[in-house]
Amino acid sequence: MAVRDELGRAKSRSTKFRVQNTSSMGWRSTSKHWWLWMQVVVVLVVLASEFGVHGQDLGTWEILLANAGIASMHAAVTNYGTVVLLDRTNIGASQIALPNGTCRDSNDLVLPHDCTAHSVLFDPSTNTVRPLTILSDTWCSSGQFMPDGTLMQTGGDFEGIRKVRTFVPCPATGNCDWVESTTQQLQQPRWYATNQLLPDGRQIIIGGRAVFNIEYIPPSANGPLYFDFLNATNDGQNDNLYPFVHLLPDGNLYIFANRDSIVYNYVTNTVVKTFPRIPGEPRNYPSAGSSVMLPLLASNQFSVVEVLICGGAQYGAFLEPWTRKPCSITCERIVVTDPNPIWVEEQMPIRRCMGDMILLPNTDVLIINGASIGSQGWGFADDPVLNPVRYMPYGSPDARFTTLTPSTIPRMYHSTANLLPDGRVMCAGSNSHQFYTFTGDYPTELRIDAFSPPYLSASVAPIKPTISVYPLQVTYGTPFTVTVSTPSALTTVIELNLMSAPFNTHSYAQGQRLVNLNVGGSVQVAAASVYQITATAPPTPQIAPPGYYMMFAVNQRVPSVAVWIRVTS
Structure with a gap:
C-alpha cells in the first residue's frame, strides 16, 4: 500500500507540474522547469532503487504444472530430484485418481471409500506427477529424511496421529510408494510436531498440540521425555506448535517456540542455555513466522552459529481473525554461540506471516509466500504477499533486502516452497479452506510454479x-x-x-x-x-x-x- 501511495504522490506531483507550466502563464524560467522535473525524476529513481527496479535481474516465474491433482501441505525433494507432495486425507476427493483403479477404504470422516490420491510424486524434469497411496490422515504432520535417503513421515490427525510412514525414493520412472508401518507407532499422538535428524542417525520428534514431550525414532527405551520448555511457551493460541529446531555444531539443539528459545542437550535431557525473549510478535504456528540457521562456514571452523527469524502474526490474530491484524515487518537475528547473545532487529520491505524462508546455494535467504494480514487458519489471512524478498546475510546491514519479481499466484495457508537441484525454488499449494474450494477470493491452489532467482539469469x-x-x-x-x-x-x-x-x-x-x-x-x-x-x-x-x-x-x-x-x- 505504501508503494502505491508513494507512486501516486509522485504521479500527482508530475501531473500538477505539467498543468501549471502549460497554462497561460507560460514557462517562467528554463531553470525552474529543469529543477521541478528533476525533483520528479529523483522521486521515481528513489522508488525504483527501493524496490530493485534499476536494471538488475529480479528473477522470473514459470508455471510448471497447471494441475497437480492435490494441494501441497507438505513437500520434500528426494535424492533422485523428484518432489514428494502431501495433503491431508480427511478432505474428500482430490483431482487425481489412485493408480490402476484402486480405492482406499477407511474410517475417514468425509469419504470412507476414496478412489483419489492425497500424495503425488512430482518430476521437475518432465513437469508431471504420479499418484501415491497414503492411507492415514497426514494433516499437520511432520517428517525428515533418514541417513539412507528414506523419507520418514510421522503423525497427523484422526487415525494418523500416531502413524509412522516411510517413502523409499526411486527414479522418476519407478513405482516407489508410501508404506505405513503396521508394527511401529509413535509413543505419543503428534499433531504440529517438528522432526530433526540427529548425528547418530535417529530422529527426534518434539512437541505437538497439547503434547509437552519428545520422543525418538527408533524409539528410546525410557519412552517419551517430558519437556517443560513446551509447557512454558504455551499460550491461549498454542503459539508453540511446529517449534523451530536447529542442530548445532556441538551436537546440542537450538529450540525456539512462541517467543522464547533455549539450547537443549538431548543426551542429558537438560537445558544448557537460555536466550532473551525475541521482541515483537509470536513466531510459531499459528502465528507463522519462519526460521533458518544461517550457513555454517568453514572459514570460521563452523564455530559461529546465527539464527534468523522473520515475520509472524500479532497475538490475537488467530483468536479474533475478524480483526485482520497486520503481520510482522521484522526479522530478528541472534548469534547463538555468543557468550551474551542479543537479538538484532531488521525490517523487511513487506509485512509477512506464513512466509517460507529458503536457504539458497550462494548463502542468501529467500523469503517467499505468505500474507501481510492475519494468521494461519481457515480464511484467517488476507492481502497475499506476491513478491519474494532476497536477504543477503553477509551484505551491508542497510542493504541486505531486495524485493524481487512478484508471482501471480497467492500462496498462503497450507503452501510449500522447496529448493530444487537446479537452483529454482518450487512453490505449491495454498488452501485456506477445510475442503477443496475453487470459488472465492483465495480458491484452493493446485498449480505448481517455480521462481528462478537472479543467479539463474542469462547474464x-x-x-x-x-x-x-x-x-x-x-x-x-x-x-x-x-x-x-x-x-x-x-x-x-x-x-x-x-x-x-x-x-x-x-x-x-x-x-x-x-x-x-x-x-x-x-x-x-x-x-x-x-x-x-x-x-x-x-x-x-x-x-x-x-x-x-x-x-x-x-x-x-x-x-x-x-x-x-x-x-x-
Whole structure:
C-alpha cells in the first residue's frame, strides 16, 4: 500500500507540474522547469532503487504444472530430484485418481471409500506427477529424511496421529510408494510436531498440540521425555506448535517456540542455555513466522552459529481473525554461540506471516509466500504477499533486502516452497479452506510454479560453473576432489556448499541447513577452463548429519546445478 501511495504522490506531483507550466502563464524560467522535473525524476529513481527496479535481474516465474491433482501441505525433494507432495486425507476427493483403479477404504470422516490420491510424486524434469497411496490422515504432520535417503513421515490427525510412514525414493520412472508401518507407532499422538535428524542417525520428534514431550525414532527405551520448555511457551493460541529446531555444531539443539528459545542437550535431557525473549510478535504456528540457521562456514571452523527469524502474526490474530491484524515487518537475528547473545532487529520491505524462508546455494535467504494480514487458519489471512524478498546475510546491514519479481499466484495457508537441484525454488499449494474450494477470493491452489532467482539469469552464463566429476559418497573429515568447468577463466576460488533436503510444511523447513566446505584451492587441468578442486568433507556428523546432500559449486555467487552426494561415517 505504501508503494502505491508513494507512486501516486509522485504521479500527482508530475501531473500538477505539467498543468501549471502549460497554462497561460507560460514557462517562467528554463531553470525552474529543469529543477521541478528533476525533483520528479529523483522521486521515481528513489522508488525504483527501493524496490530493485534499476536494471538488475529480479528473477522470473514459470508455471510448471497447471494441475497437480492435490494441494501441497507438505513437500520434500528426494535424492533422485523428484518432489514428494502431501495433503491431508480427511478432505474428500482430490483431482487425481489412485493408480490402476484402486480405492482406499477407511474410517475417514468425509469419504470412507476414496478412489483419489492425497500424495503425488512430482518430476521437475518432465513437469508431471504420479499418484501415491497414503492411507492415514497426514494433516499437520511432520517428517525428515533418514541417513539412507528414506523419507520418514510421522503423525497427523484422526487415525494418523500416531502413524509412522516411510517413502523409499526411486527414479522418476519407478513405482516407489508410501508404506505405513503396521508394527511401529509413535509413543505419543503428534499433531504440529517438528522432526530433526540427529548425528547418530535417529530422529527426534518434539512437541505437538497439547503434547509437552519428545520422543525418538527408533524409539528410546525410557519412552517419551517430558519437556517443560513446551509447557512454558504455551499460550491461549498454542503459539508453540511446529517449534523451530536447529542442530548445532556441538551436537546440542537450538529450540525456539512462541517467543522464547533455549539450547537443549538431548543426551542429558537438560537445558544448557537460555536466550532473551525475541521482541515483537509470536513466531510459531499459528502465528507463522519462519526460521533458518544461517550457513555454517568453514572459514570460521563452523564455530559461529546465527539464527534468523522473520515475520509472524500479532497475538490475537488467530483468536479474533475478524480483526485482520497486520503481520510482522521484522526479522530478528541472534548469534547463538555468543557468550551474551542479543537479538538484532531488521525490517523487511513487506509485512509477512506464513512466509517460507529458503536457504539458497550462494548463502542468501529467500523469503517467499505468505500474507501481510492475519494468521494461519481457515480464511484467517488476507492481502497475499506476491513478491519474494532476497536477504543477503553477509551484505551491508542497510542493504541486505531486495524485493524481487512478484508471482501471480497467492500462496498462503497450507503452501510449500522447496529448493530444487537446479537452483529454482518450487512453490505449491495454498488452501485456506477445510475442503477443496475453487470459488472465492483465495480458491484452493493446485498449480505448481517455480521462481528462478537472479543467479539463474542469462547474464551470469559466462561465470556459471558445472560439476562434471565428483564422488557419490564422502566420509567425515576426509579430502575429496571435484572437477568443475566454467565458460570463462576463474577469477576467484570456487566454493562448494552442501545443502540438505528439508521437509517443508507450515512456513518452516524442518532439517534445513547449508554447510560451506573447506576448499583448498583449484588446479586448472585443461585449457578450456576445467579445474580440479580439493575439498574436505564436513568434520563431524554434528555439523552435517549423515545423509544425502545437494552439492553446489558456486563461482562469484553463481551456483551450478547440484549433484547428490552422500555424507557418511
